[in-house]
Amino acid sequence: MDTCSAFGKVLRQKRLAAGLSQEKLGLEANVQRNFVSLIERGVNQPTITVLFKLAKALRCQPSQLIADVEQMLEQDHQCGD
Template sequence: MDIGLAFGKVVRQKRKEAGLTQEQLALEADVQRNYVSLIERGIHTPTIAVLFKLANALRCQPSDLVSDLERMLDKQADPS
């Protein structure tokens, strides 16, 4: 699985767990709503600065997002 697409799935999952819409996440993270959509669809990958903004808005650590991404990629790579 493409890293950008996997990261987008992680952000979407965290956003839904937090009970936020894309617009609410965008406002909290101080980014455009369209940008959140592009990240979630794997079209754009965020910079480190945006990663920190997203994590703050999602009330988690940036490392949590990266760890979740690693787990998702590991799960995709493990055929069993």
């Protein structure tokens, strides 16, 4: 799994856990819903600014999003061994 895909999966998990639609997350983070979809699918990557906006909308720290991505990548690597 690449970093883009891992971040997208983490974002989707956090969004669903928060009970937000892509549209609602986009509104709260001041980004387009389509961009949220592209990030979740691993097509686009967020800038640092967007990462902070998404984290604020999800009521978590940006560092927690990154830590969750790291954990997902480690788990994927372990499964691939």
